[in-house]
Amino acid sequence: MTTFIFDVLKDLQNNNATLSNITFILPSKRAGLFLKSQLAQITEETIFSPEIISIEAFVEDLSQLKKVTNTELLFEFYNTYVQHTKKETRDTFEPFSKWAQILLQDFNEIDRYLIPQERIFNYLSAIKEIELFHWSQEENQTDFIKNYLSFWNKLGSYYTNFTEQLLSKGIGYQGLIYRQAVEKLETYIKNNVNKQHVFLGFNALNTAEETIIQALLKRKLAKIYWDIDTVFIKNPLHDAALFTRQHKTNWPYFTENKFNWITNNYSKSKNISIYGVPKNIGQAKCIGSILNKIKKEHQTLQNTAIVLGDENLLIPVLNSLPESIGPLNITMGFPLKSIPLASLFEIVFHIHKNTSGRFYYKDVINLLSHQYIRPLFKIDDSDHASKIIETIDTNNIIYLTSERLKQIAGSSNNYIDLLFSNWNKDIPKTLKNCQQLILAIKNHFDKSKASNLLSLEYLYRFNELFNELIRLNSKYEHIHDLNALYSIYKELLSSETLDFQGEPLEGLQIMGMLESRVLDFETVIIASVNEGILPSGKTNNSFIPFDVKLENKLPTYKEKDAVYTYHFYRLLQRAKNIYLTYNTEADVLTAGEKSRFITQLELEGIHNITHEIVTPQVPVIPSSLNTINKTKALHKELIKVAEKGFSPSSLTNYMRNPIDFYYQKILKIKEHDNVEETVAANTLGTVVHNTLEDFYKPLSDEFLTIEHVKNMKKDISKTVKHHFKDIYKEGDITKGKNLIIFEIAKRYVSNFLDLEIQDLKAGNQIKIIAIETDNKVVIDLPELDFPVRITGKVDRVDEYNGITRIIDYKTGRVDQNSVEIVNWGDITTDYKKFSKSFQVLSYAYMMQLSGQIQLPVEAGIISFKNLNQGVLKFAKKDRTGAYAKKDVLITRDTLDNFEKELKQLILEICNPNIPFIEKEV
Template identity: 75%
Template structure:
């Protein structure tokens, strides 16, 4: 396969030029590398390499200006803005940067296309005056209207002053450099009358480029080689040749000289496959599998390119490449914003934006757990990061200050200072902290340098980034707060990349669409060929309206789409095998709709297109419920549990799901106690239980009276607050939801005491027998050769009008139907319906066995969310339904029936032949 570059060099060689005296000007630096490589294939003679430069380098040389970064331009423009704006109307740097970025882009476009800037800005100002004519005609304009119209009137002043400042410093943005290059063109031509320029591979040119190239052509100082196919030129509606048709028509040079070249490569036979794949990651995985097939025919995948329409697919694609690819070159840089270190500094800036002395626990955990930070908290083999996290969980700390962090991790005081202290003093201080952190990371990584080379490379790039921020802040002093610093940091970060090192001329090439300019490959894989990506579609991030752009021949979305069209079809021109991938699934804003390029290929009818929709191979994974056999070790642990005593809650946990019982009781796996920002339901329950325990324990053995209960009410606030502090630790209950829950806890206790007072005033006699009474009893199970005990704590036992009551408190809602049963066998199998009945009967059985129970007895629940229904008594029903006969008294027969089910349940748990089997919940 011959390439466009090779054809150009061959043509030049046939004209016998002296290559050493030529200056090749290309659209990109990368194309120059390929050109230099192919020079050696043209001739066997030795010669000095010609000058090979990109169009940006050539224009910069012409202009005698130095290009500066977008961020520095923004700072410089803010200087101009401050000079031309009244003090009371000045925006902060952060607000300014949002609209100034757009305006700088417009300045760039106006200059690149050599538009008389005064005309366009005056025109824009006049348009705004007309649009808001009814405003300007009002006798009294509001300050907002005045400021709005004033902005448009100042655009020309902003431009003139800003460009004058840049020119005085011999610097400029791309457009200004182009405009100055045109100004200097005549003197350049006079000074380089013997120099020959070769322009190749260009397509869309701005007015400045057109002027420069045409002048050089007219003065016989240049030749130009285009790369366009006859198929596109013959079709007046085909946008791939939109600019070529304009050039051949509008340039006077081509009236007397040939237009080199119009080729006939596109219509040659090609294997074109269009593949629809769900999601972007699916495309990356398919690229990997496709390359795996292709490498069998071409071991090094020479002359193969992967062109990523969506550059965010770079890392997924690299992770999907076959392991045995021996040579790889990545033209695209890896964005610094995707590196883990970027997320650390983003978190630090976010944390310090609020200028608070206390820090949210999740932010602290995120920072101290970061892969770059955590090693710094390990001192003398002690992991202080873990100690900080543990202290947060144990003490329920939602907010921490630096002093508290130093108390927890005294040996890590220096690192804590860098991360959390004094960022609010000044922007210089914040930036110094960032720079010092990088040096600390470097010192740590240097200890094992060979295994940390990539991380050290990351550090170096961030070191450069923060040095640039320090320089800009020092020179311009526009950053006044952390928020502005964060905004500038993100701006710088978005344009920074970590460049890969590879084999530029060997093996597989991975690149973006723009990097493919001038290059040709035999096999091309193009991903992301969806509307909104290729082409990018309508986007008008500009202050200049569409009609004004048309009037002044500035590019609109149509021209931008034509640029993408050219690049897409140019990739196909000389290729033999083409794989076009697109996303079939609708994502947030893009995807789902295949690109118009695919439809156009199909409608052209020149090539046979193989179109298929594929989906990833998703294995059918059958879900199996966990089954754990009871080994000898498990049985031994069960014997130990039985000897210490089964609790009613552990038994109901087994009823709910045996596998949970196995995890919690046998493996002793407990849920992690996370920080409670909002009081959890179990915390509320604990507080209410403990408060009532404090109130009623002194009353054990005595009859209650309304007067006694009334005296308890005055201690509600103090006691509830005490138990919140004890249970909720250092969590805040003074604001927000927690304050509401605190009030609910007080209300629950108060309502319960009111219920007691109401009962007592109605003439009922209540005597307290026990509060939080612990019971442990032995259960006689002859089938087992080891002791079995049952243990539990009853919230309250009292005597109500001569009837003993066993009471369990529930802060959640419980209805009467939740403590009623029909069939005894259900009580040990159905957790959802009968777990509460099981619990209260277990308490009754324990008290009966321990001799602390005399009949008649009632057992039940007091639900704080259902206090209106009072004491909800356990009841045995003779049949289902509302009309069934109920027996609420617990008799010896009731105890015996429950004991039968209890024994059956414990035998099942301890049966070695009955495995722990997960239930579907």
């Protein structure tokens, strides 16, 4: 396969051109590297390298203006805006930067296409006057109407003053550079009468480029080589040749000179494979499989290119490359916004942008846990970041000040100052903080010798970025708040990349669509061939209406689609093996629709095309329940647990899922105490329990009176608040949901005390026997050679009209059927239905065994969400149904039956031959 570049060089050589004296002008810098390589192949003797430059560099040299970044243009434009806009109607820099970006793009297009400025801006102003005729004619116009119309009337003066300002400084944006290049073209021609130029590989040209090239062609100072196929140019409807047909028809030069070239490569035999793949990651994996296949068939990936329609696919594709990839070159660069250091500054800016001096605990934890920040807090073998995070969790701190953070941090105060102090007030200080943070990370790497070249490169590039921000801020002084700084930071970050080092002319090439201009490959893989990507679809990010663009021959989405069409088909022209992938699934911005280019290829019927939908191979992994065999070491731990005592909650935990019992009692794995932003249900329950304990504990062995209860009611608010402070720590219960929960806790206690008063007024006698009493008893199990205890705390034991009651408080809802059983065998097997019955019977069993109560007794639950039902008493029913006989008294027979089931459960837990088997939830 011969390339377009090779054919051009061969043609020049055949026409006896002195290659060293030619200035080659190409659409991109990337093509120049390949041109140098091809030059070495056709020359048999040593020559001086010709000048090889991109069209933009050529035009910049012609204009004698220096191109500046978009960010600096914004600052320059804001100078103009401030000078020509009244203070009372003027935007600050941040909102200005949003709409000014669009206006700068319009200025750029107007200049590139050499549109007379006054004509188009007067035209736009007139259109707005007509559109808003009924507004503009009103006598009492609002400020909004006046400002709106004033803005459109000022566009011309903004443009004129802005361009004059740039020209006086010798700088410009691309369009202004092109316009100036055209104005200085005659001078350039006079000074270079013997200089030969060769333009190759161009397609869509703006008016300025057309003017420059045609002038050089007319003076016989240039040649131009097009790369278009006969299939496209002969078809008047094919957009791949839209611009080329126009040039061939409209340029006077081609009435007398040959049109180079119309080739016949596209019709040659090609194998085109099209793959519809779900999601972008699927496309990346598919590309990896394609490369594996090519490598096996051809042993090399030389002359193979991956062209990414969506450049966000770069990282997934790199992670999907085969290990035996060989030489590799990536022309796109790694986006700076994707590296870990970018996420650090994203967190830092997020914390400070909207802060009022207090920092949300999740933001603080995110920052302190970042991979570049955590090591800074490891001082003298102590992890101060962990200390801060643990203090936040333990004390339930939702918001922190920098002073509180410094108090917790101790010897790492300096880093707390750097991360949390002196922000959002002084922009120069903020930028200095960012630079100091970068230096602190670098110094830590240097001391610990933990750095690598990549991390240092990250730090260096971000240091450059903040240096640029400092320069722009000191030069223009337009950044007055952190939101504006963040906006400019994001603008700079989005345009910065880290260049990859690779073999520029060897092996696999990975590039974007624009980098592929002029280049030819034998095997091409094009990814993301979807509507909305290739081509990009209709977008009108402009202040200039569509009809005005048509009137002034400015490009619209139609021309933009034609540009994409040319690039796509030009890649296919000389290729032999072509692989196209597209996303079949609808994502946020795309509908999962294959590109019209694919449909067009299939309808042409020229090539051998295979089209298949690829689905990822998802292995079916049979789910198996986790099983833990009881080893000798595990059995020893079980003996320790048994000797210490099984609580009713640990036994019901085993009933629910033996694996959870294993994690909690054997491995001692506890749930992490996260910060409670909203009071959790268990916290509410503990507060209510502790409040009632404070009220009733002093009344042990006393009969309850109405006066007792009324005195308790006076202290509800104070006692509940005390226990919230004790348990909820520094959490705020003065507003929001927490205030509601605080009031609920008071209402629960108040309603319960009201229930007690009703009972007493009804003539019932209540004697408090014990409150929150601890129990620990030994169970006689002859089958085991070690002691077994059960332990638990009973919320309340009282005597109600002479009958002893064992009561457990529940702040959640419990119904009567939750404390009733029919078959004793169910009490240890059905956790959902009978765990409450198991719990209250355990308390009765322990107290009877320890001699604290005499049978018969009652046991039950008071549900604070079901208080109107009173004490929900445990009951043994003879059968199910509405007419079942219930026995609420717990007798010796009741406890004997319970003891049998309890011992069987404990023997199962302690049996070394019965593993812990996970239950399906």
